[in-house]
Amino acid sequence: MDLRKSEELYSKAISLLPGGVSSPVRAIKPYPFYTSNAIGSRIFDVDGNEYIDYCMAYGPLILGHAHPEVKKAILNQLQKGWLYGTPIEIEIEYANLITKLYDSIEMVRFVNTGSEATMSAIRVARGFTGKDKIVKIEGSYHGAHEAVLVKAGSGATTHGIPDSAGVPVDFVKNTFQVEFNNIETLTELLERKKDEIAAVIMEPVMGNASLILPEKGYLKEVRKV
Numbered sequence: 001m002d003l004r005k006s007e008e009l010y011s012k013a014i015s016l017l018p019g020g021v022s023s024p025v026r027a028i029k030p031y032p033f034y035t036s037n038a039i040g041s042r043i044f045d046v047d048g049n050e051y052i053d054y055c056m057a058y059g060p061l062i063l064g065h066a067h068p069e070v071k072k073a074i075l076n077q078l079q080k081g082w083l084y085g086t087p088i089e090i091e092i093e094y095a096n097l098i099t100k101l102y103d104s105i106e107m108v109r110f111v112n113t114g115s116e117a118t119m120s121a122i123r124v125a126r127g128f129t130g131k132d133k134i135v136k137i138e139g140s141y142h143g144a145h146e147a148v149l150v151k152a153g154s155g156a157t158t159h160g161i162p163d164s165a166g167v168p169v170d171f172v173k174n175t176f177q178v179e180f181n182n183i184e185t186l187t188e189l190l191e192r193k194k195d196e197i198a199a200v201i202m203e204p205v206m207g208n209a210s211l212i213l214p215e216k217g218y219l220k221e222v223r224k225v
């Protein structure tokens, strides 16, 4: 496969962007391919190679690339300006739609990234309960902020150990880890530390540590405890 243009672009990027990329997840060795365009299920690189895109921008492109209806809506909005910094009517319509589609969602705060969403959710849980500790699943990813940048040490249930230089141990001492699909360790931890734990955060399907499915009944049990 010819990837010469991608290689050339990467050699320029490496001195301008840390790791040559704008997100660590794109730092594919020896260099990533550079996209030129995409449509439907296909993505094309600058050397003219075609790929089936199973990634779909890590989720948001659930309808595929350049879906005609989405394109129409974006073009329609572009005619009216694209950044106001003031409230707009469609945010109400959109929030209304989301709350109708998901029973567990009562209100919506729109943010720019998943990291902001999980950071705010954890803050709300801590503020509401008056408790500081959170529980996350070993190996799960919830964004690039201190409370969740933690990997497990040995043992089934463990205090957080920072996963990245620059994250002080003090910042992650309030993060516990448990194994996915292990309802016993989670139940035991929640019972033992119930006066300290504000929230449990998890990916229902672990999508950042390859793809690990919940065992039958696990998520229902988690909700119960």
Ligand SMILES: Cc1ncc(COP(=O)(O)O)c(C=O)c1O
Binding pocket: 058, 112, 113, 114, 115, 116, 118, 141, 142, 143, 144, 203, 207, 208
């Ligand atoms: C489950 C989950 N939470 C949070 C994030 C962080 O999202 P972002 O990269 O938009 O900050 C990701 C990103 O991969 C994610 O998969």
